[in-house]
Amino acid sequence: MAGKSNGVDTSDWARTPPTSGPLWERVCKAIYNPEDKSFLGRTPKRWGIALVFYLVFYAVLAAMFAACMGVLLMLIDEKRPMYTLESSLIGANPGVASRPAVEGSFLLDNTNTSSYGIYVDELKDFFSDYTTEEWYLSRKGCKEEDSFGYPTSPCFFIKLNRIYGWKPQYYDAKSLPTDMPEHLSEYIASLTDIEQQQIWISCVDEVSNATSIEYPWGRGLPGRYYPYQNEVGYISPVLAIKVTPPANTPTTIRCRTWAKNIIYNKSLKEPSGYTRIQLYLEDNTSLNSTNTDGAEIK
Template sequence: MASKTNGVEEWVRAPPPPGTCLSRFTNAIYNHEENSFLGRTPKRWGIVLTFYLVFYAVLGLMFALCMGGLYLTLEPNRPTYLLEESLIGANPGVASRPLYETAVLKYSVENSSEYQLYVDQLNEFFNYYSSERWYTTQKECRAEDQYGFPDNPCIFVKVNKIIDWKPEYYEASDLPADMPEDLVEHIQGLDPSKQKQVWISCEEEKANDTKLEYPWGRGMPKEYYPYVYGNKEYKSPLVAVRLSHPAHNQNVVIRCRAWAKNIIYNKSLKEPSGYTRFQLYIEGNESGNSTEVHT
């Protein structure tokens, strides 16, 4: 410490203690004169450790209280927020099988290894349905006929599960004006006890003259709704759509729509809802077919 002429004192850094580099290094680790370790005496180390012990104990307690309060707000057997209150919402998505990673499901009728991938995928998918009577009684679009591949492939349309979602069914006497005529005739020809279903209609986006057939029926019966959370036996119903002799060497784009009063249909490709699209490209050697470039 040094003094100025005006009487004000100021602190200055003390010169480093004399000695070799090794001795200064060992003193920095443990100083015998001050009885300090890493620059702190046992008392100061006790103060530091006590502070951090109390700090992290309080922090851990606050975290435990927050998590405890969160878990008190959760239902033990079901999600807290459902339908409109949830992030999923109350408008179910529509999906199809088989899945394909490219933009278009593409295969050659002359190369069985290309379409066998999709047959194997569907075999695995339908293992889940092996105990379902409605599935085992079907005669077409099954593993026995390779799901129609390669000439008449079947696609399977489903409505994604939403907990506690209940379809609002159309009445046969009050069907929407934009519903396809063949589906209207199908519904009105059914017994009234079978008219309450989520209906599926499919159409081509381009006129490739592909005939669409529904060997399993055209709807998903009301017995499958609502889906109750935790029901491990529940299996989503499916509608099989068979493409009868689709055109070769050009894109075949199929759009399948689900029909219920509370399924919102948005035709936009940017924000689609209420439908699914399936793109197929079959390579063949038929001379009369188009050779449109696919993307």
């Protein structure tokens, strides 16, 4: 029956209701209709139009994506990050780290080589890149030859995390902070102006004064290695500290870095400007000696 919509005769284009019939016949006709030779509701011509449309659409989309990526890669500097220091997510306050790195405490047994062998091996791997550095070769102590002092007087190595473009602001002997350890202040005062251009490091036993702390490589990180600018073959400077803790006593060493633009926050929740080293030296020498004497008596 002819009908009108808004004054327009719709009898020519109105969709006719689907023909009734068995379910299987309707399913087969929905897949392929022999009357108009359509497959899944589309004639070959309409399938061709749809195929061409999507080919063109995705080709244009791929071209736009490639163009955007090309422009982005042209703007990216492989050596210098776009955002540095305060404008970057890393910020301008370098983190302090130590090697060997371990989560939790260092457990050392002076009668069990396997308890500290992993730390010695880690340090060997770490310093494999330093073997051609003159300043490293000139240092005495805390080397592979003496197993880096393990287990009784282990050496730890303090370093700063790399931040592109960061340059330390040095203290001079006339403007040292009041909370700087006296022995470090006296050491700085004995140096020339050029020698004072270092990032100073001081370590202290948080629990007691029973731990002996030595600095066989000096007291600071030389300023000539800064700023870091992604140079090929760049090696981060490190400072060795030699720790001799009391046996069978938990020990915590706090090592702080000193520069005018290094923010120090003692909080354990948001620490900055320092690193902590927890270790426990187990001394079983007397126990082994007692067992040996008992065996000889028998």
